[in-house]
Amino acid sequence: MGGSARDTLVDRTSEAVTNYAVTLGTREEQNPYTAELAAIAMALESMPPSVRHRCIIIITRNQSALAAIRQPRQQSGQGIITQIYKSANLLKQRGNSIVFRWAPAESNFALGSEAKAAAQRATKEVRTPDSQLYPAKSTTVKLAMTKQRRGRTLPQGVGKFSTAMDAALPGKHTRVLYDNLKRREACVLAQLRTGMAKLNGFLSRIGAAESDLCACGHARETVEHFLWRCIRWTALRDGMLQCTETRRGSLSFYLGSKAPSDPKKWVPNMKAVRATIKYTIATRRLDLDDEHRLDQSQ
Structure with missing residues (x-):
């Protein structure tokens, strides 16, 4: 398995921590970019209705995901980005504000290390996808080109x-x-x-x-x-x-x-x-x- 979504929700008022981990699919179907988008969408959708008038901070190490959310155009994962916007609008209607931040891979970010370990557990071969996620366009095109190259042989006796x-x-x-x-x-x-x-x-x-x-x-x-x-x-x-x-x-x-x-x-x-x-x-x-x-x- 090559794609997983993992999120950690922290309630600073009670210091309660809730973890979510989902297996998305194989590496041929998904990639880290779409997995990160799915994780962000799941984090926003998982916010309970009681969360009101809070500052919600989404921290990610994937700059491509942040760029796509900031300016959604024709990137892969448009369906997931739409889900993110819908969830964000609902949260804003409850008086919440949402902030997206990037954490460099080399930074000392404890939750990032925990998320990576959870993602590795969620992508073991024995795991099966928990949900059906549309394959990323870029991944689908790359897979198709790979298959084409593998099958690109001349017929026997020709040439x-x-x-x-x-x-x-x-x-x-x-x-x-x-x-x-x-x-x-x-x-x-x-x-x-x-x-x-x-x-x-x-x-x-x-x-x-x-x-x-x-x-x-x-x-x-x-x-x-x-x-x-x-x-x-x-x-x-x-x-x-x-x-x-x-x-x-x-x-x-x-x-x-x-x-x-x-x-x-x-x-x-x-x-x-x-x-x-x-x-x-x-x-x-x-x-x-x-x-x-x-x-x-x-």
Whole structure:
């Protein structure tokens, strides 16, 4: 259990102390912010009708909860904040005043330590929620995004070329690769990274070309052959060769992919990626019909 509400009501006239502790739900459903709002709401609702013409002081260590109560806009926990305002208005009708104060975590606040210990007891695994509280919007969104990331895998048999070349798929680095590219550049990179390029090796596989042989006559026209081995484009590879001395010929390096040997904290080398795109465009080998028309109109 990850969320609990705990309050201590102190009657200074009789020195009577009343403790309340409620288990709200799991960490996936609640967070310390909503738990603190629930605790404040419970404290105000628990004030007996006999409390009149008093100064009620609410002390909390959660600044976010105080800020939300002070200026309720579109924060999570709007339902609880509404309850707080309703209870506060009823108390004010009885002549009471309500003051909210923040107690820093490092302060010597005895009631705060007692509240923390009670919250730990209320959030043990054996405890079940005492009340049904709406999950916080921020927590719900975070949980949904986590589940999406966990389930973000490519179907079996799909993208064999890409997954073999890029150990980081699926990953956020693809946005880094494509976000700053122009349409034509992105089209070129997508062909090279997927292997579904306008090259005879792929075209023959889908029945769009009679042979998979490259026009140079030396080998099957694959992405790797096109980028590094075809003798027709030797003079155009200087920009690519200048990007590295040790990783020449590496599809992963030049196409913005993570190789198995790359460190954990890896980022695509955009200089190499752009050099590869520039080389490919210069050969005009992957040009599509609409791109030809676009070039002519410009």
